[in-house]
Amino acid sequence: MNHRQKTPTKSRVRPVRRCGCTLLLVLGLAVAAPPAGALTINASFVAAGSSFPNGNTATAAPTTTAGGGSLQGVFATAASYWEKAILSPGTVTIDFGWAGLTGNVLATTFTGGGTTSFIEFNSAGTSPLFLDATPAANSEYTTFTPSSANLGGGTVNTGRVFTGATGAASGRYDLLSVALHEIGHALGFTPSSGAPVVVTNPLPNAGTSIPTTTTGHIDITTAELYPSLPPSERKLLTGVDILGVAQLAGYKSVDLNPVPVPLPGALILMASGLAAFGTRLRLRRAA
Numbered sequence: 318m319n320h321r322q323k324t325p326t327k328s329r330v331r332p333v334r335r336c337g338c339t340l341l342l343v344l345g346l347a348v349a350a351p352p353a354g355a356l357t358i359n360a361s362f363v364a365a366g367s368s369f370p371n372g373n374t375a376t377a378a379p380t381t382t383a384g385g386g387s388l389q390g391v392f393a394t395a396a397s398y399w400e401k402a403i404l405s406p407g408t409v410t411i412d413f414g415w416a417g418l419t420g421n422v423l424a425t426t427f428t429g430g431g432t433t434s435f436i437e438f439n440s441a442g443t444s445p446l447f448l449d450a451t452p453a454a455n456s457e458y459t460t461f462t463p464s465s466a467n468l469g470g471g472t473v474n475t476g477r478v479f480t481g482a483t484g485a486a487s488g489r490y491d492l493l494s495v496a497l498h499e500i501g502h503a504l505g506f507t508p509s510s511g512a513p514v515v516v517t518n519p520l521p522n523a524g525t526s527i528p529t530t531t532t533g534h535i536d537i538t539t540a541e542l543y544p545s546l547p548p549s550e551r552k553l554l555t556g557v558d559i560l561g562v563a564q565l566a567g568y569k570s571v572d573l574n575p576v577p578v579p580l581p582g583a584l585i586l587m588a589s590g591l592a593a594f595g596t597r598l599r600l601r602r603a604a
């Protein structure tokens with residue numbers, strides 16, 4: 318996941334597919350529509366054959382994937398985590414897809430300033446990749462290890478790590494973790510000096526000093542925005558990831574324990590017959 322940042326030099330009109338799914342929501346799922354003013358991520362998949370703004374041509378998914386899921390589904394769950402984490406208003410557009418990248422990278426985020434970024438997931442690598450069909454469930458991992466620390470602003474979560482990978486997750490690199498990491502860059506986590514990011518009011522845990530690397534990452538091994546990811550492991554967003562992004566991007570309100578909206582496929586059976594409740598859940602707001 319070696320992050321590289323590059324300013325796009327061209328902008329092109331590119332065919333995209335927007336997810337405008339709506340779903341009737343039910344029962345014990347006390348999930349509501351995002352709070353008024355919360356962050357909206359407009360994620361658009363760049364189909365094979367279309368061009369990214371940097372001139373790379375999107376490819377099909379590599380043959381090194383397993384798990385039965387799709388990049389679109391995994392990305393939607395990752396975006397949902399971030400939308401639940403950032404409660405301040407804002408709209409960010411992120412194009413994403415597969416592209417043949419050089420070197421030992423899982424993905425690269427390109428930020429051009431403003432609110433539009435694009436993420437290329439490496440389809441040319443040899444690393445085995447896990448595409449979870451139910452990315453919100455974490456069901457392929459047997460062990461969850463949270464961690465926390467006081468970095469100067471009171472105790473804050475610093476790790477939410479799943480290990481004990483089974484089935485298709487075993488021995489493979491988890492693309493949900495990769496997507497969560499890259500979206501963090503796209504939302505604004507791009508420090509370069511290596512100086513700590515210090516959290517300020519009105520964010521919670523003000524005074525927290527988040528250590529960073531000179532490559533624009535958080536220097537805490539369990540953080541999502543740590544520069545590398547081992548196989549057979551899933552990392553979810555931590556408190557320091559959310560505070561770091563919010564501090565650098567200027568978001569004032571956060572939820573340090575976000576829960577994503579499950580994908581439609583995981584809820585389809587649950588949703589049957591529940592329409593009577595009439596609660597409408599928008600998985601992705603239209604642009």
Ligand SMILES: [Zn+2]
Nearest residue numbers: 318319320544
């Ligand atoms: Zn990175």
